[in-house]
Amino acid sequence: MTVATAPVLTTGDAGTPSRRRPLGLVKYLGLTPFAAYVLIFLAIPTTLAVLTGFVTEDGQFTWDNVLGLFQPNVLAAFGASFWVSAITAVIGAVIGALVCYAMLGTRAEGALRTMVNSASSVLAQFGGVMLAFAFIATIGVQGLVTTILKNQFGVDIFANGLWFYQVPGLLLPYVYFQVPLMVITFMPALEGLKPQWAEANATLGGTRLIYWRRIAIPVLAPSFLGSLLLLFANAFSSYATAAALISQGSQIVPLQIRGALVSETVLGRENMAGALALGMIVVMVVVMTGYSALQTRASRWQR
Amino acid sequence: MSNATRIGTEPSKTARWIILVIVGLVFAIPIISMIEFTFRVGPAGGYTVDHWTALFDPANARNYRDLFQSIGNSFILAAVTVAIVLVVLLPTMILVHLQFPRLRRVLEFICIVPITVPAIVLVVGLAPVYSVVVKVFGGSIWTLAFAYGITVLPYAYRSIQANLDAVPVVTLSEAARSLGAGWLSVLGRVLLPNLRRGVLAAAFISVAVVLGEFTIASLLNRRNLQTALLQVSQSDPWVAVILALLSLLFAFVLLLLIGRLGSLGRGKETTP
Numbered sequence: 166m167t168v169a170t171a172p173v174l175t176t177g178d179a180g181t182p183s184r185r186r187p188l189g190l191v192k193y194l195g196l197t198p199f200a201a202y203v204l205i206f207l208a209i210p211t212t213l214a215v216l217t218g219f220v221t222e223d224g225q226f227t228w229d230n231v232l233g234l235f236q237p238n239v240l241a242a243f244g245a246s247f248w249v250s251a252i253t254a255v256i257g258a259v260i261g262a263l264v265c266y267a268m269l270g271t272r273a274e275g276a277l278r279t280m281v282n283s284a285s286s287v288l289a290q291f292g293g294v295m296l297a298f299a300f301i302a303t304i305g306v307q308g309l310v311t312t313i314l315k316n317q318f319g320v321d322i323f324a325n326g327l328w329f330y331q332v333p334g335l336l337l338p339y340v341y342f343q344v345p346l347m348v349i350t351f352m353p354a355l356e357g358l359k360p361q362w363a364e365a366n367a368t369l370g371g372t373r374l375i376y377w378r379r380i381a382i383p384v385l386a387p388s389f390l391g392s393l394l395l396l397f398a399n400a401f402s403s404y405a406t407a408a409a410l411i412s413q414g415s416q417i418v419p420l421q422i423r424g425a426l427v428s429e430t431v432l433g434r435e436n437m438a439g440a441l442a443l444g445m446i447v448v449m450v451v452v453m454t455g456y457s458a459l460q461t462r463a464s465r466w467q468r
Numbered sequence: 469m470s471n472a473t474r475i476g477t478e479p480s481k482t483a484r485w486i487i488l489v490i491v492g493l494v495f496a497i498p499i500i501s502m503i504e505f506t507f508r509v510g511p512a513g514g515y516t517v518d519h520w521t522a523l524f525d526p527a528n529a530r531n532y533r534d535l536f537q538s539i540g541n542s543f544i545l546a547a548v549t550v551a552i553v554l555v556v557l558l559p560t561m562i563l564v565h566l567q568f569p570r571l572r573r574v575l576e577f578i579c580i581v582p583i584t585v586p587a588i589v590l591v592v593g594l595a596p597v598y599s600v601v602v603k604v605f606g607g608s609i610w611t612l613a614f615a616y617g618i619t620v621l622p623y624a625y626r627s628i629q630a631n632l633d634a635v636p637v638v639t640l641s642e643a644a645r646s647l648g649a650g651w652l653s654v655l656g657r658v659l660l661p662n663l664r665r666g667v668l669a670a671a672f673i674s675v676a677v678v679l680g681e682f683t684i685a686s687l688l689n690r691r692n693l694q695t696a697l698l699q700v701s702q703s704d705p706w707v708a709v710i711l712a713l714l715s716l717l718f719a720f721v722l723l724l725l726i727g728r729l730g731s732l733g734r735g736k737e738t739t740p
Binding site for chain 1: 479484487488495499501504552556557563564567568571578581586587588590591592593594595673676681682686687697698701705708709712716720724727728
C-alpha cells in the first residue's frame with residue numbers, strides 16, 4: 166500500500182478502523198530490527214576493524230600500524246594478492262565468457278542450462294577447505310594427475326620445487342571458482358544481446374565478424390569488465406583455500422590478517438590486523454565502485 | 469545451420485559442444501581425483517572401499533564423534549541463519565517495497581556491502597563484538613549465525629528481490645487491503661504464497677553458504693563442518709575428502725532445486 170496511490174487510506178478520519186490506516190510511526194518501527202541487526206553485526210565490526218588500525222594496545226592514537234602497511238613484507242603480500250587475483254580473474258573471465266557463449270541459443274529452462282547454472286553456483290561457492298582438498302588430491306605430491314604425469318609421461322611437475330604449497334599453487338584452485346562465478350554473472354549480459362541487432366547487421370550486409378566486432382563486443386564490454394572486477398574482488402578477499410593450502414607464512418593479504426590475529430600475544434600485532442583490514446577495504450571499495458559504475462553502464466543495453 | 473547460427477548470434481552445435489565438453493572435463497578432473505583418492509589404501513597405490521565403510525560403521529562412531537558434532541553445529545547454524553533471513557530480512561524487504569520506495573536503493577546498497585567487506589575483514593571487528601555477544605547470549609554455537617546472516621545477505625537479498633520485482637506486490641496488497649484483509653492476512657495469505665519461490669531460493673542458498681563457511685568460524689575459534697574437516701584431514705584425510713564430496717553433492721542438489729523452482733515458476737507465469 167503506497168501512500169501516493171491509496172489516498173483513501175491516508176485521510177485517516179476517526180471512523181476508519183485503526184488497522185486500515187497507514188501505520189505512521191509504527192511502520193518506521195518495522196525497520197528497526199533490520200537496522201539494529203545490520204548496525205551491530207556489519208557496521209560496528211567494519212568500523213572497529215578499521216579503527217583498531219589507528220590505536221595502540223592501550224588505546225592511544227597512532228599511525229604506526231598504518232605505516233606498517235608499507236613494510237616490505239606487507240607490500241609484497243599486497244603485490245602477491247594483486248597478481249593472483251588479476252591472473253585468475255582474467256583466465257576465469259575468458260573461460261567463463263566462452264562457456265556463456267556456448268550456452269547461447271539453448272533454452273533457459275532446459276536441462277543443460279539448469280545443470281550448468283546449478284553446477285556453477287555450487288562451484289562458485291566451492292572456494293574453501295574442500296577446494297584445497299580437491300587440488301591436493303589432483304596435483305598434490307601424491308595427486309592423481311601428478312602421479313599419472315610422473316608414471317606415464319615421465320613429467321615431474323614438482324621438479325622445480327614444491328610450488329603447489331606456495332602462492333603459485335593458488336592459481337589453479339582460484340581459477341576453479343572464478344570460471345563458475347563468471348558464468349553466473351556474465352550470462353544475463355550475453356542473453357541481453359537482441360537477435361534484431363544481428364538481423365539488422367545481416368540485412369545491411371554485415372558478416373559475423375562485423376557483428377561481433379562492431380556490435381556485440383562494444384555492447385558487452387562494460388559487463389565483461391564489470392564481471393572481471395567482481396572476479397578480482399572475489400579472489401582478493403578469498404581466505405579459506407589459501408589458509409588450508411598454505412599453513413606456514415603469510416604470502417597474501419588475508420593470510421597476513423590471520424598471522425596478525427593469531428599471534429595477538431606479540432605486542433602490537435593485533436592492531437596490525439586493523440591496518441591490514443583497512444588496506445583491504447580500500448582496495449575492495451575501489452574495485453567495487455568500478456564494478457557498479459560499469460554495471461550501470463551495462464544496464465543501458467539490458468532493458 | 470540454423471538462422472541464428474548463420475547470422476552469428478549463436479555458436480554452431482559443434483562449437484557449443486566442443487567448448488562445453490572440454491571445460492566440463494577439465495572441471496571434472498579435481499572431483500574425479502577426490503573420488504579416486506577416497507578409494508586408495510594408503511597415500512600411494514592399491515584400492516579399497518574401507519574408508520567409505522569405516523565412516524558409516526557404528527563401531528567408529530566414537531572416533532568421529534567430534535566430526536559429527538561439528539556437522540550438527542553447521543546444520544544448527546544453517547537453520548538459525550535461515551531464520552534470521554526469514555524473520556529479519558524478508559519482512560524488511562517487503563516493508564520497504566510497499567511503504568518506503570525511496571529506501572529501496574539504500575537497502576540494496578546495505579545488502580551488497582558484505583561483498584565489499586569480505587569475511588576476513590569483518591572477522592577482525594567481529595572478535596570484539598562477539599566478546600559482548602558471548603556475555604549476553606552465552607557461548608553456544610548458534611550465536612555465530614548472527615555473523616552468517618550478514619555473510620548470506622547479498623545472496624538472500626538477490627533471490628528475494630528478483631521475486632519481489634517479478635510479482636506486482638503493491639497491486640496485490642492494495643487489492644487484498646481493499647477487500648478488507650488485515651496486514652497479517654495480506655502478508656500470510658497473499659504476499660508470502662507469491663514470494664514462495666524467492667524465499668525458498670534464499671533459504672537454500674543460505675544453507676549452501678553456511679555449510680561452506682570457514683573463515684569466520686576458524687578465526688573466532690568455533691567448530692563447524694569446515695574447521696572440523698581441516699582438522700580431521702591432518703589425521704584421516706580420506707574421511708575429510710569423503711565428507712567434502714558428500715557436502716558438495718548436497719549443495720549441488722540444493723542448488724539444482726533452486727534452478728527447478730526458477731523454471732517451474734517461469735513456466736506458469738504469464739508475461740505482463
